[in-house]
Amino acid sequence: xxxxxxxxVVEALAKENISVVFGYPGGAIMNVYDEIYKQKYFQHILTxxxxxxxxAADGYARSSGDVGVAFVTSGPxxxxxxxxxxxxxxxxxxxVVISGQVPISVIGTDAFQEIDAVGISRPCVKHNYLVKDxxxxxxxxxxxxxxxxxxxxxxxxxxxxxxxTAQNAKFNYPDTIKMQTYKPTYKGNGRQINKxxxxxxxxxxxxxxxxxxxxxxxxxxxxREFAKITGIPAVETLMARGVxxxxxxxLLGMLGMHGCYSANMAMSEADIMIAFGPRFDDRVTGKLxxxxxxxxxxxxxxxxxxxxxxxxxxxxxxxxxxxxxxxxIPLAKEKINAEKYKSWRDLLNRYDEIHPLGYKDSDKVxxxxxxxxxxxxxxxxxxxxxxxxxxxxxxxxxxYPFSFPRQFITSGGLGTMGFGLPAAIGVKRAFPEKISxxxxxxxxxxxxxxxxxxxxxxxxxxxxxILNNKFLGMVRQWQTFFYDKRYSSTDIQKQPNxxxxxxxxxxxxxxxxxxxxxxxxxxxxxxxxKVAFIxxxxxxxxxxxxxxxxxxxxxxxxxxxxx
Amino acid sequence: MENTRRVLSVVVINxxxxxxxxxxxxxxxxxxxxxxxxxxxxxxxxxxxTIVTNGNKRVLEQIVKQLHKLIPVYKVIESGEFAEQEMAxxxxxxxxxxxxxDVMLKAYNGTIASSGENFIVVMVADDAKRIDNFLKAIKKFxxxxxxxxxxxxxxx
Numbered sequence: 001x002x003x004x005x006x007x008x009v010v011e012a013l014a015k016e017n018i019s020v021v022f023g024y025p026g027g028a029i030m031n032v033y034d035e036i037y038k039q040k041y042f043q044h045i046l047t048x049x050x051x052x053x054x055x056a057a058d059g060y061a062r063s064s065g066d067v068g069v070a071f072v073t074s075g076p077x078x079x080x081x082x083x084x085x086x087x088x089x090x091x092x093x094x095x096v097v098i099s100g101q102v103p104i105s106v107i108g109t110d111a112f113q114e115i116d117a118v119g120i121s122r123p124c125v126k127h128n129y130l131v132k133d134x135x136x137x138x139x140x141x142x143x144x145x146x147x148x149x150x151x152x153x154x155x156x157x158x159x160x161x162x163x164x165t166a167q168n169a170k171f172n173y174p175d176t177i178k179m180q181t182y183k184p185t186y187k188g189n190g191r192q193i194n195k196x197x198x199x200x201x202x203x204x205x206x207x208x209x210x211x212x213x214x215x216x217x218x219x220x221x222x223x224r225e226f227a228k229i230t231g232i233p234a235v236e237t238l239m240a241r242g243v244x245x246x247x248x249x250x251l252l253g254m255l256g257m258h259g260c261y262s263a264n265m266a267m268s269e270a271d272i273m274i275a276f277g278p279r280f281d282d283r284v285t286g287k288l289x290x291x292x293x294x295x296x297x298x299x300x301x302x303x304x305x306x307x308x309x310x311x312x313x314x315x316x317x318x319x320x321x322x323x324x325x326x327x328x329i330p331l332a333k334e335k336i337n338a339e340k341y342k343s344w345r346d347l348l349n350r351y352d353e354i355h356p357l358g359y360k361d362s363d364k365v366x367x368x369x370x371x372x373x374x375x376x377x378x379x380x381x382x383x384x385x386x387x388x389x390x391x392x393x394x395x396x397x398x399x400y401p402f403s404f405p406r407q408f409i410t411s412g413g414l415g416t417m418g419f420g421l422p423a424a425i426g427v428k429r430a431f432p433e434k435i436s437x438x439x440x441x442x443x444x445x446x447x448x449x450x451x452x453x454x455x456x457x458x459x460x461x462x463x464x465x466i467l468n469n470k471f472l473g474m475v476r477q478w479q480t481f482f483y484d485k486r487y488s489s490t491d492i493q494k495q496p497n498x499x500x501x502x503x504x505x506x507x508x509x510x511x512x513x514x515x516x517x518x519x520x521x522x523x524x525x526x527x528x529x530k531v532a533f534i535x536x537x538x539x540x541x542x543x544x545x546x547x548x549x550x551x552x553x554x555x556x557x558x559x560x561x562x563x
Numbered sequence: 564m565e566n567t568r569r570v571l572s573v574v575v576i577n578x579x580x581x582x583x584x585x586x587x588x589x590x591x592x593x594x595x596x597x598x599x600x601x602x603x604x605x606x607x608x609x610x611x612x613t614i615v616t617n618g619n620k621r622v623l624e625q626i627v628k629q630l631h632k633l634i635p636v637y638k639v640i641e642s643g644e645f646a647e648q649e650m651a652x653x654x655x656x657x658x659x660x661x662x663x664x665d666v667m668l669k670a671y672n673g674t675i676a677s678s679g680e681n682f683i684v685v686m687v688a689d690d691a692k693r694i695d696n697f698l699k700a701i702k703k704f705x706x707x708x709x710x711x712x713x714x715x716x717x718x719x
Contacts, residue, residue: 119580119583122580122583122584122587123587126634127634130579130580132579147634180576180637181575181576181634181635181637182634303632304628304631304632305625305631305632308621308625308628309621309625309628312621
């Protein structure tokens, strides 16, 4: 059967069981959009900016575990998408992003809306393609989906010149694919796994350091079981929130720069660290030569380059986390006695009692932490939580009671402001029956606020809770701590009327100044089934605490801020 | 950690932009390239690159792993012995006294590659260190211009 390049794209998405795509049309991608118009396999959601199309596909992918798909045109369409690609790449999110390109005959002539797209995307994608011959397109599409979802997942970018989208060729779409040069390792080395479990059995103060790999590998059940059998206390990174579940007695909490005291002390005093798919980010480790310096390190990761990148590892295990932990469980049952670590657990629990995660509530002004806790109390596991980037993101990570993996959707590695609203749209599209909450700030929300139109048009009711301190709060906090309170370009008291703003798009808005108003607003927002802003005035000078200052040591946290 | 020199032989699928993936990887992650040569492997769809780099132990390990991570990379040969050769061309004015040149060329697997009205071009092929030496020694003939190729290496 002969198909045009554009038809091939549509048919390939159908074969990959794609039910929704996000995008924005333009000259070079028009042939593809014409075929999207004619087909019935999937829904196309028009965002109002290309960056948001990628974030929406990203939110869809992170929450569902499926590949997210987005379309953009050449030139500015593509360059707008780059932040989205980089965001997904840093957090290992499977995407296939297809961009239009000027016709092959004019590539290299600085034609209208021409840019070297694959040259730009190369460092922020897992792989990319410039399609020079329509005959290669079926294979490239198949490879793109395979690469995006296998191994360590990531975004794949396909750049298709306009003439290629119009040319015809035979369409053979293979069901399975084998690539000569790309073969991820899924099964861990048995001998190495044995040695690792042996080392844990001989340890006195073990700790589970759980990273985003546990989510990507869908290993939450196995990780929980391993923890239960062994009685080993666990800490989660920002990307791993929800893996253990907030009710789990073995979970100490999040670690790192804004982690809780007991979690950071567990890392600092452990004699062995069992790293389940984290990547030793600098926001986690603090000063490297003091990081977990008494601990032997077991590191399990599907990406060999992740192991030994930051710290020397005693027991490297390359493999899929789910697969590896599955094979560790029977060995652990045989060799490890959970009783042995009781005094270690008691010590860590005592740390938690001495310095629990908390905040001083107030009658006079709303505290952001209270808003997060209250939302958690009201919605719990009925909601997916998306965030933007800044103080509100850390408060959400600290205070929301996450109970299942993929419940918390946040830009961790790249830290992209403007991620929250479009990502929340993707999440809600993947799980229409769940509530999609975006915790955001008065800074972040304006970075992709045009997506209110997308959400209203497509009837995707996401609820944005704006923790409004009239500051670019996280930078303000650093200026308070480290720059002698010189608030350079962070005091943003000039603001839109957020209630009127969302109403003008066709959503509903609530201005909140008291606890009672918040309770009512959140209920009303959910009942309205409309896109909502809840604009909450919070304490302008609240800080995210505790804190390990950049380059500081985990065991030396700033627990409170003293003037 | 101390920096050491490392020769890598990298077999890649000979496709568009593969060289930019590799050079971009080195540039983006701040790795050094001392020299890089590339050519297709006859009768296959592969190309072979020889990269001479330097870095500490962790960096060198990362370079190998990051290269493996690139989709079109088939094989990275890093360990063991390499037969390594580099080439240099040197243009020397004809008005020089050439006494001793012949012996020098012999010592460095050299010959006269080309000649013109006013100059000769000599070529030598040897390992990188000896090419360094040769280029120092040849200075006494007041060379007009010179070029070296970068290493090619084969694991043995």
